[in-house]
Amino acid sequence: MIKENIEKSINEQINAELYSAYLYLSMAADFADKGYEGMEQWMRAQAREEKEHTMRFFDYLQERGGRIKLEAIEKPKEEWESPLEAFEEALEHEKYVTERINEMADMAEKEKDRATLNMLQWFIDEQVEEEDSTENIVNKLKMVKDSPSGLMMLDSKLGERPTESVEKEE
Numbered sequence: 001m002i003k004e005n006i007e008k009s010i011n012e013q014i015n016a017e018l019y020s021a022y023l024y025l026s027m028a029a030d031f032a033d034k035g036y037e038g039m040e041q042w043m044r045a046q047a048r049e050e051k052e053h054t055m056r057f058f059d060y061l062q063e064r065g066g067r068i069k070l071e072a073i074e075k076p077k078e079e080w081e082s083p084l085e086a087f088e089e090a091l092e093h094e095k096y097v098t099e100r101i102n103e104m105a106d107m108a109e110k111e112k113d114r115a116t117l118n119m120l121q122w123f124i125d126e127q128v129e130e131e132d133s134t135e136n137i138v139n140k141l142k143m144v145k146d147s148p149s150g151l152m153m154l155d156s157k158l159g160e161r162p163t164e165s166v167e168k169e170e
């Protein structure tokens with residue numbers, strides 16, 4: 001049986017992952033509104049990944065005999081000043097998620113819960129990738145600044161992200 005503090009922390013993470021999906025969907029909607037179709041696409045794909053993350057935690061907690069408790073999801077912001085501001089916030093959010101995952105791993109280590117630690121390893125690797133890809137976009141947006149042609153090119157490049165989720169290897 002899973003320890004109570006780990007169960008609580010996984011439930012909180014389910015909420016945090018759903019909030020991430022909400023945040024990226026809100027960014028997708030704002031990009032759509034402003035005609036950045038590629039960035040909209042990128043954020044839609046990102047939101048879909050967050051829903052997959054949610055279900056990984058959900059399924060894991062069930063497998064371990066824990067009780068899933070869903071809480072209200074915070075309302076995300078609706079509008080961003082610029083693509084750079086949105087992607088900078090996305091990066092900050094990913095750093096926050098990384099911190100949460102690391103704290104969970106510390107807790108699992110302290111409780112000698114090796115199964116949870118093993119499950120979290122996938123997320124530790126995933127966070128490295130998530131931070132890296134978002135940071136790359138932030139850097140490109142900083143290079144492009146307010147150049148309309150640069151923004152259009154970057155928008156079209158980001159729209160190349162696959163729309164369907166690809167099953168990742170365990």
Ligand code: FEO
Pocket residue numbers: 017020049050053094097130
């Ligand atoms: Fe589920 Fe983007 O972390």
